[in-house]
Amino acid sequence: MDGDRVEIDGGIMEGGGQILRVSTALSCLLGLPIRVRQIRAGRSQPGLRPQHLSGLEVVRDLCDGKLNGGEIGSTEITFTPGKIKGGTHVADTKTAGSVCLLMQVAMPCVLFAASPSELHLKGGTNAEMAPQIDYTVMVFKPIVEKFNFTFNCDIKKRGYYPQGGGEVVVRMSPVKELSPINLTERGTVTKIYGRAFVAGALPIKLAKDMSSAAVRCIRKEIRDLYINIQPVREPDDQAVGTGSGIIIVAETSTGCLLAGSSLGKRGKNSDKVGIEAAEMLLKNLKHGGTVDDSLQDQLIIFMALAKGVSRVKSGPITLHTQTAIHFAEQLTKAKFTVTKSEDEDPSNDTYIIECQGVGMINPNL
Numbered sequence: 159m160d161g162d163r164v165e166i167d168g169g170i171m172e173g174g175g176q177i178l179r180v181s182t183a184l185s186c187l188l189g190l191p192i193r194v195r196q197i198r199a200g201r202s203q204p205g206l207r208p209q210h211l212s213g214l215e216v217v218r219d220l221c222d223g224k225l226n227g228g229e230i231g232s233t234e235i236t237f238t239p240g241k242i243k244g245g246t247h248v249a250d251t252k253t254a255g256s257v258c259l260l261m262q263v264a265m266p267c268v269l270f271a272a273s274p275s276e277l278h279l280k281g282g283t284n285a286e287m288a289p290q291i292d293y294t295v296m297v298f299k300p301i302v303e304k305f306n307f308t309f310n311c312d313i314k315k316r317g318y319y320p321q322g323g324g325e326v327v328v329r330m331s332p333v334k335e336l337s338p339i340n341l342t343e344r345g346t347v348t349k350i351y352g353r354a355f356v357a358g359a360l361p362i363k364l365a366k367d368m369s370s371a372a373v374r375c376i377r378k379e380i381r382d383l384y385i386n387i388q389p390v391r392e393p394d395d396q397a398v399g400t401g402s403g404i405i406i407v408a409e410t411s412t413g414c415l416l417a418g419s420s421l422g423k424r425g426k427n428s429d430k431v432g433i434e435a436a437e438m439l440l441k442n443l444k445h446g447g448t449v450d451d452s453l454q455d456q457l458i459i460f461m462a463l464a465k466g467v468s469r470v471k472s473g474p475i476t477l478h479t480q481t482a483i484h485f486a487e488q489l490t491k492a493k494f495t496v497t498k499s500e501d502e503d504p505s506n507d508t509y510i511i512e513c514q515g516v517g518m519i520n521p522n523l
Contacts, residue, residue, distance in 0.1 A: 162191060163236065164489060169196030172481035175210045179263040180459055180482050182214055182237055184489040186221045186267045187463070187518065191238040192489075198233070205231040209255025209281060213263040216249035216277070220267050242522070244273030244332065251281035254322035256288035261311075261328060266459050269307055272522035274331045283316045283324035284355075284403050289452055290419055291316070291326060292353060292405045297415045298456060301449070305460045306337035316357060316392055318401025319423075334523045338466035338515060339457070341448040345412030350376060350385045350439075352407055354432065356422075357392035358400030364428045365389035368404045371432030376406070379440050402428070404435045408443055416442040416450040445473030446499075446506030454511075458482035462492035465517030471499055471508055479511070490516045 166181045178194060185192040198204050206214070211228055214235065218225045222240035249260045257279040268275040283291040289298065295311055303309075309330035317324025354368040369387040376385055387406060402422030407415055418439030420431045442450035448471045449457065455478035461468040472479075475496055483494045492515055499508035 164190050164192045166192055166194040166485070166488075167196055168194045168233075169199035171484060172477045173200045174198055175207070175213075175259065176455070176478055176481055177485060178210055179213060179259065180485045181489065182217050183263050183266045183459060184486065185237055186217050186223065186239045186242060187270055188489060189239055190489060191236070193234070193236045195234045197235065205233040206235070207255065208253045209251045209259055212249045212251045212255065212281070213260050216247055216260060216264050217267055219247050220264065220271070220275075242267055242271045244268065244271040244275040246276045246278070248278040249280065251322060254282035254285055254317065254319040256285040257281045257283055257324060257326045258289045258291055258294050261294065261326070262456065265309070265328070265330070266463065268330055269333050269336070270518065270520045270522070271332045274329065277328040278325060279328065280325045281317065281322045282319060283313065283326060284318055284401055284421060286319065286421060290403060290405055290421070291324075293417055293419055293452060296405065296407050297417050297450070297453060301341070301415060301453060302457065302460060304339045304341075305464055307333045314396070316397040316401070318357065318397075318399045321399050323398030332520055332523060334520050335517060336460060336464040336515070338464045338468040339461070340469050341414065342469050342471045342510065343412045344414055344446055344448050344471070345410040347380065347383065347408045347443065348411050350380070350383055350406060350408050352387040352405050354387055354389045354404040355392055356402045357397035360400055360402050362389060362391045364402055364422065365391065367428040368402070368422070368432035371429035372404060372406055372436040375433045375436035376440065402431070404432055406435050406439050408439060412448070414448045417452065418442060442473065446501060446503060446508045447472040451476055455479040455482045458486055461494075461511070461513040462486040462490050462515055463518040464515035466515060468513045468515060470511045472511055473509070474507055475509055475511070492516050
């Protein structure tokens with residue numbers, strides 16, 4: 159069997175958990191056994207962390223696969239997939255590891271399952287170094303559903319660093335195949351909205367401060383739009399621990415959604431949190447692309463699986479995106495090209511990511 163295993167170098171390019179997520183999901187979908195070596199080799203704590211292990215375990219459970227090397231700190235795993243089935247599955251990082259990253263690895267798999275799935279994902283809902291759950295619901299969901307599937311994401315409890323304790327339930331039905339997407343027209347920004355939140359021991363005043371600071375920062379660049387960033391205090395029965403943060407979304411006339419977000423932490427001034435998110439949003443608006451830096455790499459696996467040619471106009475290509483493309487091409491027969499966009503506006507630094515998808519067909523439907 160080992161002769162047929164695809165060898166994956168987990169230490170190249172972005173060199174982190176993303177290589178594991180893309181490779182494992184595609185292994186599961188294509189029925190390809192893989193060996194991943196050098197997992198997170200360059201990180202301060204190399205090898206599998208709890209959230210990576212939870213992600214591997216949920217994919218293993220989804221397809222009755224076999225996982226070897228699945229322990230914390232392991233720098234090499236082998237994974238042999240079985241048949242993807244639907245049903246209810248639980249993934250629990252038991253830490254503040256991101257539920258959104260668990261969703262990233264599991265979602266492509268359950269799209270090609272035999273029956274509907276319900277994923278109970280537990281961990282951090284608003285974690286550093288990962289999309290916040292609010293981003294997943296407000297930006298990722300409406301855009302990724304353009305591939306012609308829908309899912310429901312129910313935030314049962316929010317959980318923050320360091321203890322996690324959040325829970326999100328994702329429900330989705332399988333599809334026969336994915337349609338390609340064409341996101342090449344930015345249009346003009348028509349509205350800006352968001353939410354600044356506090357939970358646990360923090361007063362609502364901090365949320366209001368984050369919101370006001372963000373609005374002031376955006377106003378310097380964008381004067382004539384109404385900006386609605388709601389300050390909210392998460393209900394105590396729906397949040398574990400203490401946390402704060404903000405997400406701001408810009409919607410355009412063509413239905414594009416771009417965002418900026420930031421998390422509060424001890425000793426960090428709430429104005430600074432708001433300004434960070436606003437500056438991230440403005441930076442994402444400046445390049446002229448139709449997707450922001452966080453969404454760019456999350457679309458790659460779906461583009462690879464879709465039937466036909468997908469085209470996305472983005473800002474500068476992130477290392478995460480380059481990494482996702484590299485492994486999507488290595489494991490599928492999808493072909494990606496990235497070209498500098500011939501933009502009317504020479505100040506725009508935009509690129510067209512084009513993919514001839516493999517047209518994966520769900521054998522169960």
